[in-house]
Amino acid sequence: MSEMKKIKNLKDFSTSADRFEGANLLCPGCAHSIIVREVLNATNDDLVLSASTGCLEVCTAVYPYTSWDASWIHIGFENGSTAVAGAEAMYNALKTKGRLKQPDRNPKFVSFAGDGASYDIGFQWISGCMERGHNMMHVVLDNEVYANTGGQRSSSTPIGSSTTTAPAGRISYGEKKNKKDMVSIMASHGIPYAAQVAPNKWKDMVKKIQHGMAVEGPVFINAVSPCTTEWKFDPKDTMHITDLATDSLVFPLYEIIDGHELNITYRPKNVIPVEEYMAAQGRFKHLFKDEYKYLIKEWQDRVDEKWAQLNRREEARV
Amino acid sequence: MAKTGWDEFEIGAMLRTFDGKIDDIAGTLQEDRAYSQNSSFSASVADWRIEKPIFSKDFCIDCQFCWIYCPDISIISRDKKMIGIDMDHCKGCGICVEVCPTNPKSLLMFPEQADEESELAKWPAKESKEK
Numbered sequence: 001m002s003e004m005k006k007i008k009n010l011k012d013f014s015t016s017a018d019r020f021e022g023a024n025l026l027c028p029g030c031a032h033s034i035i036v037r038e039v040l041n042a043t044n045d046d047l048v049l050s051a052s053t054g055c056l057e058v059c060t061a062v063y064p065y066t067s068w069d070a071s072w073i074h075i076g077f078e079n080g081s082t083a084v085a086g087a088e089a090m091y092n093a094l095k096t097k098g099r100l101k102q103p104d105r106n107p108k109f110v111s112f113a114g115d116g117a118s119y120d121i122g123f124q125w126i127s128g129c130m131e132r133g134h135n136m137m138h139v140v141l142d143n144e145v146y147a148n149t150g151g152q153r154s155s156s157t158p159i160g161s162s163t164t165t166a167p168a169g170r171i172s173y174g175e176k177k178n179k180k181d182m183v184s185i186m187a188s189h190g191i192p193y194a195a196q197v198a199p200n201k202w203k204d205m206v207k208k209i210q211h212g213m214a215v216e217g218p219v220f221i222n223a224v225s226p227c228t229t230e231w232k233f234d235p236k237d238t239m240h241i242t243d244l245a246t247d248s249l250v251f252p253l254y255e256i257i258d259g260h261e262l263n264i265t266y267r268p269k270n271v272i273p274v275e276e277y278m279a280a281q282g283r284f285k286h287l288f289k290d291e292y293k294y295l296i297k298e299w300q301d302r303v304d305e306k307w308a309q310l311n312r313r314e315e316a317r318v
Numbered sequence: 319m320a321k322t323g324w325d326e327f328e329i330g331a332m333l334r335t336f337d338g339k340i341d342d343i344a345g346t347l348q349e350d351r352a353y354s355q356n357s358s359f360s361a362s363v364a365d366w367r368i369e370k371p372i373f374s375k376d377f378c379i380d381c382q383f384c385w386i387y388c389p390d391i392s393i394i395s396r397d398k399k400m401i402g403i404d405m406d407h408c409k410g411c412g413i414c415v416e417v418c419p420t421n422p423k424s425l426l427m428f429p430e431q432a433d434e435e436s437e438l439a440k441w442p443a444k445e446s447k448e449k
Contacts, residue, residue: 010383011382013382014385014395017346017348018391019343021407022359022390022404022406023406023407024390025363026389033389034389037389046344062358064322064324066333066356066358067358235412235413236411236412238387239413240416
């Protein structure tokens with residue numbers, strides 16, 4: 001087992017040599033690459049990566065360029081996770097047969113996917129990987145919409161959000177179904193580690209990624225990734241929106257160990273109202289009309305209820 | 319090596335990220351890597367910018383917030399010091415300016431055609447806190 005990279009503070013962290021390159025074609029202010037950098041820099045080990053179809057894949061592998069300085073594969077929309085699981089199975093087989101050229105190197109297997117490729121299209125494949133117990137990590141870059149193809153709704157899109165296939169207008173307030181609780185679903189597989197992270201809490205994130213890479217078995221990470229194009233805010237506000245998301249408890253940061261031990265890893269000092277989080281984004285603009293104001297209250301109730309539920313689960317250890 | 323266009327590669331050509339062999343990428347800084355023309359590092363997105371960030375060393379406390387939150391790996395930090403901005407890869411999103419905690423800010427956005435020296439000469443002074 002290789003040693004874990006020691007990261008005490010941000011200055012230590014900044015000595016990392018990035019393995020993700022600039023001049024990718026992600027939008028200015030895209031949170032995807034912030035998350036990817038934090039994940040890749042959390043370790044010094046070799047990496048075997050994959051990306052499912054999505055913004056990250058189409059923007060970082062534009063022929064003849066690549067932005068990845070590690071083994072990286074893309075196959076289809078749904079099977080980024082199984083590609084990495086297959087590589088991991090092959091690695092283990094070669095290791096047992098003693099046919100590895102450098103057996104002392106300890107590669108980490110990570111697959112990246114958007115919320116469309118994880119919550120909807122690749123759901124069955126990810127579930128399979130988690131169930132078979134591959135030693136891999138699946139990172140979801142959750143921007144709550146199919147941003148790559150023009151902003152269609154996914155099952156991660158929250159209520160009231162205006163998308164191109166669930167537009168807000170005269171008779172509709174946009175998306176009508178609530179977001180799927182993916183972390184709980186994945187934790188229910190009994191996997192050793194599932195967590196929700198946000199790029200603004202980099203230390204929490206690095207800690208969770210390192211823990212996830214150290215444990216044996218499948219790991220699921222859900223990372224909030226504000227999308228400047230589809231959430232409709234100014235590119236410079238990406239980190240501000242992420243702060244609002246974590247501090248309003250819309251994205252609570254927690255981890256679930258072995259499917260039952262839930263720990264809340266970030267408790268905001270001042271919890272801000274959900275209204276502030278929504279007001280900062282163009283996709284919720286229509287909810288501030290008088291006839292839809294009740295939806296904001298429903299939102300707040302839902303977030304409070306979820307937070308109370310997490311607290312109860314943490315206390316009860318179930 | 320001469321630059322090859324996207325339609326000039328042979329079918330089935332193998333494109334490599336680096337010229338030559340690198341054994342330990344995680345321990346090799348970007349300036350020590352031999353990037354080939356197929357790494358996006360050798361490309362540029364500088365023409366995406368409308369505004370560019372300018373870095374003033376005088377007030378910087380090397381907190382590295384700009385380094386961690388830069389989406390385009392454009393903040394160059396070496397030996398725990400912020401030393402500059404990679405203008406080939408910066409898309410001008412302005413996140414680094416937003417997260418800069420110093421007073422006055424060590425990074426500010428200016429129009430792309432602004433002259434760095436003259437802007438540095440008239441950098442804003444420290445603002446007193448309102449009571």
